[in-house]
Amino acid sequence: MDATVRREDLIARWDGRIPRYTSYPTAVSFHAGVAARDVEAWLGTLDPALPVSLYIHVPFCRRMCWYCGCHTVVANTAPPVEAYARDLIAEARLVAALLPGRIRLARIHWGGGTPSILGPTLWRRVDEAIRRHFDVAAEAEIAVELDPRTLTQPMVSALAATGVTRASLGVQDFDARVQQAVNRVQPYAMVAEAVSRLRGARIEALNLDLMYGLPHQDELSVARTARAALALGPDRIALFAYAHVPWMKRHQRLIDEAALPDAVSRLAQFHAAGSVFAAEGYRAIGLDHFARVDDPLARAQAEGRLRRNFLGYTDDTAPALVGLGASAISALPQGYAQNAAAIPDWRDAVLAGRLPVARGVVPDAEDRLRGALIERLMCDLVLDIAAVARAHDARPSRFADVLPRLDAMATDGLLVREGWRIAVTPVGRPFLRSIAAVFDARLETTSGRHARAV
Numbered sequence: 001m002d003a004t005v006r007r008e009d010l011i012a013r014w015d016g017r018i019p020r021y022t023s024y025p026t027a028v029s030f031h032a033g034v035a036a037r038d039v040e041a042w043l044g045t046l047d048p049a050l051p052v053s054l055y056i057h058v059p060f061c062r063r064m065c066w067y068c069g070c071h072t073v074v075a076n077t078a079p080p081v082e083a084y085a086r087d088l089i090a091e092a093r094l095v096a097a098l099l100p101g102r103i104r105l106a107r108i109h110w111g112g113g114t115p116s117i118l119g120p121t122l123w124r125r126v127d128e129a130i131r132r133h134f135d136v137a138a139e140a141e142i143a144v145e146l147d148p149r150t151l152t153q154p155m156v157s158a159l160a161a162t163g164v165t166r167a168s169l170g171v172q173d174f175d176a177r178v179q180q181a182v183n184r185v186q187p188y189a190m191v192a193e194a195v196s197r198l199r200g201a202r203i204e205a206l207n208l209d210l211m212y213g214l215p216h217q218d219e220l221s222v223a224r225t226a227r228a229a230l231a232l233g234p235d236r237i238a239l240f241a242y243a244h245v246p247w248m249k250r251h252q253r254l255i256d257e258a259a260l261p262d263a264v265s266r267l268a269q270f271h272a273a274g275s276v277f278a279a280e281g282y283r284a285i286g287l288d289h290f291a292r293v294d295d296p297l298a299r300a301q302a303e304g305r306l307r308r309n310f311l312g313y314t315d316d317t318a319p320a321l322v323g324l325g326a327s328a329i330s331a332l333p334q335g336y337a338q339n340a341a342a343i344p345d346w347r348d349a350v351l352a353g354r355l356p357v358a359r360g361v362v363p364d365a366e367d368r369l370r371g372a373l374i375e376r377l378m379c380d381l382v383l384d385i386a387a388v389a390r391a392h393d394a395r396p397s398r399f400a401d402v403l404p405r406l407d408a409m410a411t412d413g414l415l416v417r418e419g420w421r422i423a424v425t426p427v428g429r430p431f432l433r434s435i436a437a438v439f440d441a442r443l444e445t446t447s448g449r450h451a452r453a454v
Contacts, residue, residue: 004264004268007264007267007268008264009412010412010414010427010431011263011264011267011454013412014409014412014414014431014434014454015263015431015434015452015454016434016437016452017452018433018434018436018437018443018452019433019437019440019443020287020433021308021374021375021378021433021436021440022308022309022310022311022312023309023310023329023331023336023371024363024367024370024371024374024375024440025336025361025363025367025371025442026440026442027329027336027338029361029442030336030338030359030360030361031359031360031361032358032359033359033360034335034336034337034357034359034360034361034362035357036349036354036355036356036357038334038335038337038357038360038362039330039332039337039355039357039360040098040355042332042333042334042335042337043095043098043099043322043332044098044099044100045100045333045334046099046100046103046320046332046333047100047319048099048100048101048102048103048104050318050319050320051103051104051105051106051137051318052103052104052105052106052134052318052319052320052321052322053105053106053107053108053109053316053318053320053321053322054105054107054108054109054130054134054321054322054323054324055108055109055111055310055311055321055322055323055324055325055328055329055330056088056108056109056110056111056115056126056130056323056324056325056328057071057111057112057113057323057324057325057326057327057328057339058084058088058110058111058112058113058114058115058117058118058325059071059072059073059084059112059113059325059326059327059343060072060073060074060075060080060081060084060112060113060114060117061073061074061075061112061113061114061117061147062074062075062076062114062117062147062149062150063149063183063184064183064251065172065182065183065184066181066182066183066184066251066252066254066255067172067182067184067211067214067242067252067255068249068251068252069243069245069248069249069252070112070113071113071326071327071341072112072113072114073343075117080343081117081118081119081122082122083347084325084343084347085118085122085125085126087346087347087350087351088126088129088324088325089125089126089129090350090351091324091325091350091355091356092126092129092130092133092134092324093129093133094350094353094354094355095133095322095324095355096133096134098355102134102135103134103135104134104135104136104137105130105134105135105136105137105140106137106139106140106141106316106317106318107140107141107142107143107316107318108130108136108140108141108142108143109142109143109144109311110142110143110144110145111145111311112145113145114145114146114147114150115144115145115146116144116146116147116150116151116155116159117150119154119155120154120155120157120158123155123158123159123162124158124161124162127162136163140163140165141165141166142162142163142164142165142166143164143165143166143167143168143205144159144164144166144167144168145167145168145170146167146168146169146170146194147169147170148169148170148171148186148190148191148193148194149184149185149186149190151194151197153197156197156198156200156201156203157201159198159201159203160201160202160203164203165203165205166203166205166206166207167198167203167205167206167207168206168207168208168209168238169191169194169195169206169207169208169209170184170209171186171191171208171209171210171225171229172184172209172210172211172214173210173211173214173217173221173222173225174188174191174224174225174228174229175216175217175221175224175225177216178214178215178216178217178221181214181215181216181255181256181259182214182215182255183254188228191232192232195232195233205235206232206233206234206235206236207234207235207236207237207238208229208232208234208236208237208238209237209238209240210225210226210229210237210238210239210240210273211239211240211241211242212239212240212241212242212266212269212270212273213241213242213244213260213261213266213269214242214260215255215256215259215260216259217261217269218261218265218269219265219268219269219272220272222269222272222273223272223273223275223276225273226272226273226276226277227276230276230277230280230282235291235292235295236285236289236290236291236292236295236297237277237282237289237290237291238288238289238312239270239273239274239277239288239289239290240288241266241270241288241452241454242260243452244257244260263452263454266454267430267454270430271430274290277290278290281293283295283298283301283302284429285297285298285301285306285313286301286306286308286313286378286379286381286432287378287429287432287433289312289313296315297313297314297315299315300314300315301379301380304380305317306379306380307375307379308375308378308379309321309331310323310329310331313379319333320332320333323337323338323339324339325339325346326339326340326341326342326343326345326346326356327339327340327341327346334362335360335361335362335363336360336361336363337357337359337360338357338358338359338360339355339356339357339358340356340357340358341358345358365392366441368392369388369389369392369394370439370440370441372388372391372392373385373388373439374436374439374440376388377422377424377432377435377436377439378432378433378436381423381424381429381432382421382422382423382424383421383422383423384420384421385399385420385421385422386419386420386421396420399439402438402439403417405438406422406435406438409428409431409435409438410422413425413427413428414427414428414431414435415428415435422435430454431454434454
């Protein structure tokens with residue numbers, strides 16, 4: 001069968017609007033029944049002897065990228081950013097006061113938006129406040145998402161001085177026509193300069209974010225971008241599928257839909273870039289990541305320790321993730337909680353001295369079992385249903401109803417099934433979300449909120 005026809009056939013049967021499964025239940029199941037008082041109690045039960053991870057969301061950019069699906073707004077002046085930094089510090093103080101003691105931070109991840117929009121002075125001020133309220137482990141990984149277009153040398157110096165160990169640079173694509181079409185123009189030389197500055201400051205762990213499925217992309221152009229990205233020597237590469245959801249992100253309406261590739265072309269682009277990375281010895285990680293074989297993420301996958309959370313794939317073993325900032329999500333042993341996404345709502349709560357929790361969910365035993373199945377599948381691409389079920393005091397036979405669908409996927413070459421064990425094939429990897437969705441008992445009521453799986 002011709003490769004294009006084969007891809008069309010698989011997409012017709014197995015593509016769909018599927019969550020990215022960075023949690024289970026997924027964020028579309030969050031509700032207002034989880035409130036600030038609940039999270040206050042959860043924080044109070046954390047064990048001070050165990051490390052915690054911290055996520056800090058900075059929802060500002062200098063310019064809106066039309067493909068963006070994140071919670072972010074444009075800030076062209078200093079006052080909004082200054083006020084936000086002040087309130088971040090206040091929120092950190094609120095959270096710390098609710099803890100049973102000083103908590104050790106094993107990881108800190110700054111996301112956005114563009115966290116470096118704070119500039120050196122505000123960055124140092126927020127960092128100092130975090131260290132005042134929490135114990136930052138000497139070996140902590142401190143990671144930050146950066147925009148090469150606005151990364152100055154003074155900012156790099158501030159990052160280095162505050163212990164940043166890993167940087168993720170948003171690239172998406174190096175083709176000038178594609179960059180124009182998504183309102184993110186950054187020549188290769190600009191990205192190379194950002195990499196040089198970071199490494200010159202001994203921030204040497206480097207991630208690059210690329211994207212396929214953007215307007216005007218094709219297999220050849222995506223492969224060119226992949227090769228150019230590898231010339232920068234990244235440790236990790238995230239190859240994300242563009243999620244076109246203009247009904248949720250109105251700025252995406254500025255993208256010319258006629259220039260977007262169809263699903264078959266998107267799948268071909270994924271394989272084209274992936275082949276470039278594989279040829280250079282990068283290990284495929286989960287759904288959409290690639291890493292050097294000696295990178296901690298690759299080692300975690302090889303040893304069965306890979307995890308998946310709201311930040312994507314990780315080797316983080318901390319039992320709790322605390323989120324600060326508008327829209328930030330906390331993942332605590334009892335459940336998930338998300339801050340108000342609108343900055344005014346988030347600020348009003350913080351200034352009133354209460355946690356800015358807007359919604360969340362408390363998983364029940366069934367959710368935790370299904371979440372474990374989905375996470376292991378998303379991370380390992382291999383799943384022993386019986387072993388996971390037994391670990392949750394359940395019988396694998398309760399999943400007998402999903403076997404016919406798994407067998408249909410096996411017939412199409414997406415996976416191999418032997419009893420209660422399934423293994424995703426290279427053909428099935430781009431359909432990993434669709435395979436994971438077999439175990440999602442909540443999908444029918446929430447599927448309209450998601451982008452296509454492929």
